[in-house]
Amino acid sequence: MTDAPILSVKDLMIEFNDHTLPETAVFDFDLTLNAGEIVGIVGESGAGKSLSALAIAGLLKRHSMARNGSILFEGNNLLNCDREILRGFQGDEISVVFQEPLSSLNPAYRVGKQVEESLRIHHPEMSADERKERALAALEDAGLSDSGRVYNSYPHELSGGMRQRVMIAAAMISDPKILIADEPTTALDVTVQAQIIELFKKINREKRCAILFISHDLSLVKTLCHRVIVMKDGRIVEEGETEEVFYNPREDYTKQLIGAIPRIGEKKKSREAGETLIRMSRVDAGYRTGVSKNSFKTVLHDVSLELKAGEILGLAGESGSGKSTAARAIMGALEVTSGEILRAEGYEPYGNGMRMIFQDPYGSLNPAHTVEWILTEALTGGKRRKYPGGASAIREAVLNALDQAELSEELLSRKPRELSGGQRQRVAIAEAIISRPGLIIADEPVSALDVTVQQQIIALMERLRDEKGIAMLLISHDLRVIYRICDRVAIMKGGRIVEEGSVDRVYSAPEQVYTKELLAAALMET
């Protein structure tokens, strides 16, 4: 599978010294990449994985990093070699694919020109026809069979998956020795993600190109990579063969990371659901996109859902499938054109029974105020003078909510930006439960969080259901999270509910083809 090392990184240290105090972001990074090998770098946000990869690609500003250590590639130390030599490698021998294909493609140029670009720079002797031929071939290799049309398209005319294929074609056109992929599938839906991973495998097999694959998603790394490097806080924690690291981790942190992946297959205990809180029957709903009469856009078609006390219902599906819209319909923020939504008392729109938790706690907590202010405001609805029991009762309720969310009292005087991501989402949960709702609607509550934090938040939500009997509607694209926490699940596609049932039933015996596809893509196991 592998042969001689083509890239070796020794004692790489990355420091920033442009703005603030010099801050070391990566310490003693070592890496050997053999030809034809796929190495994964995993870690949580801020672990330094992207920085290390960017340094290898020569994309860090040279003045902003210390040049400790060495990056040896074809006899040159990329850290202090001549700029011209470095430029000669970039995009030719070493290519990069970034996370967000829409922002890494220039919207003003046709895709074909951008795919050819590295040839224009590195092989100026090539004729235009030759370049086009190579570009078409690269697009086809990247799985875009309609290469002629794609060649002449603008980025906005392509879907997310196609754009990422274009990026891969652009990276692969010069037959690089090393392909660096920085979270290349994070912005994509699961089914597309699975296809892109297959593409990487194919590239590696057919072109013998070494791939450095950076991801926070351990299950992806597990399916794709031969070797894995686990990073934390700028240091390498553990390194080894994928199988070895996953089945026999040495370090505690690696064990913790692997343990945080929700597993499928553990038997779930069945739970008695209570009375119905909200019942949607055959609802068509949508919203106005403009002021004119025909600007109404129906997003939900024939959706029936039932939310019961003490139960967590998962709503799964890819982006654009109408999950969030369904949540908004339940919140009462949409116009219902047919069907009806029956609500128990207190569960009317803006009623006291329902609260929503948003995806990004940084946006949903008011940045100008302290945690105490935010919680007090949520408790009293802005009418703190009229709250029965006065200031002491407010304080007690705030402390109680904080305690429920497993936060310490000293956070009260902090502002959201002074909290960590996990703490912020806990404050958002405290804010939601402080007025004692019976139903919480959580829209991707853990997607913005690192896996270890994700696990803690999920445990907290589970506890709230078990102890307080709070019902939840959990919207997530992550089928593992849904499996871990939900009692029932509804799969959405194109604004319709494709399949609904108990989690055990849907995961073990899906009835619909789409559910099967989705599950296969999401739970990809080796």
Next chain:
Amino acid sequence: MAKFFSPFSDRFGKSAMFRTGFVISMAVLALALAGYVHTPFPPNAMDEGAKLAGISAGHLLGTDHLGRDMLSRLMAGTGMTLAIAFGTVMTGMAAGAFIGALCGYFGGIFDEVMMRVIDTLFAFPSILLALVFVSVFGSGRIHVMLALGIAFIPSFARTVRGEFLREKNRDYCMSARQHGISHMRIIFFHILPNIADVLISSALIGFNNAVLAEASLSFLGIGVQPPDSSLGRMLSESQQYLFKAPQMALLPGIVLVFSILGFSLMGEGVRNND
């Protein structure tokens, strides 16, 4: 006192621009404040024996064409100009921010109508608007302040509206709604603190424009009326004596330049913050 200044030093204090501006503005402000407490001579007292006198022990910065002490007039004039500029900004900002907040937050037909009115106002230079106002209602410092204040409404309204358009769609506003918090409370207690930086920066930059506008109006003779002193008034009076007594033009000119420089630097410092 320390508590009052600490948020300032935390948030903006790091910017060299803000610091420089702060020092310059404080110097100008000190001159003006001192003028309210004590001036060497009454600003309007004439010394018949010393017209257009140069620098001397009696009159530290000389005298003008009527024999009035330049230092005393400068102190009083700076105070007058800054006071008018302050009043102008406060009037313009209070009304502008209120209109902008309501327009941005609620949108709809009210926003459409209000913004067209604001657009119309915006189409005229603020000096011209103030001219019209002053010629209808008469001159004098209160009128100048009101006239300029009204002329300043559009720019504040637009800035604040834009900020509200952006902020109202952020999750924290939706979150506030679900807790049953009233619209007015969301506008003034939830959103407004989040745009404080923008407000402070536009107030500081608006302050400059107000200083300049007051000086222009008084220079044209429709602002502050004699015998009262203001920087524009003093510049206006200096015209005929530019060569005989250059200090008459130079001194108010220098103070004007420094006060504008100081507040601009502060404004830029706040705006470039983060």
